[in-house]
């Protein structure tokens with residue numbers, strides 16, 4: 156879907172026109188993938204709108220930058236305030252927010268020394284991410300996720316998404332809506348842009364972060380919600396075949412939200428419909444995000460923008 160542009164993008168402390176937020180083709184990031192970024196949703200509320208887990212996302216951005224020795228010249232509070240300013244200046248909600256820190260135009264050698272750090276924040280409308288009504292039909296990818304000691308998966312870095320593109324494109328050309336990657340040891344890792352959960356005999360399982368998975372903010376939200384609802388959640392290595400015999404499987408992510416999976420490699424999961432535990436967790440997640448249920452975990456940052464879509468019940 157083409158990006159639905161908004162009037163302004165935040166760049167290094169100033170709101171500039173969308174069409175002026177350009178970089179030079181010789182910027183370090185273009186050649187070497189040297190960026191770290193975030194993806195955040197802002198949800199419509201009965202009154203106004205609210206950004207979901209803003210400080211946690213911006214802290215992860217700073218953590219990703221730290222792993223790559225990128226010194227971000229803004230504090231966590233300044234970055235959070237910049238996101239709120241951008242969303243309020245554009246007046247678009249619900250929306251998806253994309254902060255990015257990149258190494259800009261300066262040096263062309265692999266060493267990033269001498270390339271300036273540029274910070275941008277954009278927001279725009281973005282709908283459902285994982286295709287499939289009533290559940291997605293997905294596959295296990297022939298591409299594995301990044302091996303330890305190659306690219307750090309706790310950093311949400313632009314370069315990691317070359318691997319995600321391989322996983323996603325392979326799934327798409329074979330008629331699936333998404334691919335699930337295994338880690339280098341053959342255990343379940345995550346989707347190309349989502350964490351994964353499965354349910355078996357009433358217990359919820361998700362891979363460890365050590366299985367080359369991103370430390371998803373939605374993953375954390377779902378674990379918190381599930382435990383609050385009284386479920387046992389086990390973070391553990393998951394063999395591939397456990398996916399096929401699960402009662403329920405679902406993806407989580409800021410873009411993907413809570414997305415049920417209907418089949419994996421054409422093997423139907425459970426009875427092929429979103430399962431009761433997935434539904435309970437999704438209801439709680441969307442209820443909190445859209446302001447219809449109490450923000451009991453303190454996850455919402457209100458913004459002064461009237462939403463143009465009614466919150467989902």
Ligand SMILES: Cc1ncc(COP(=O)(O)O)c(C=O)c1O
Pocket residue numbers: 194319345346347348349350368369370371372373374407408409410
């Ligand atoms: C590879 C990958 N894993 C997991 C996730 C889910 O993370 P979050 O819930 O923080 O969006 C994402 C999305 O950001 C992702 O790109």
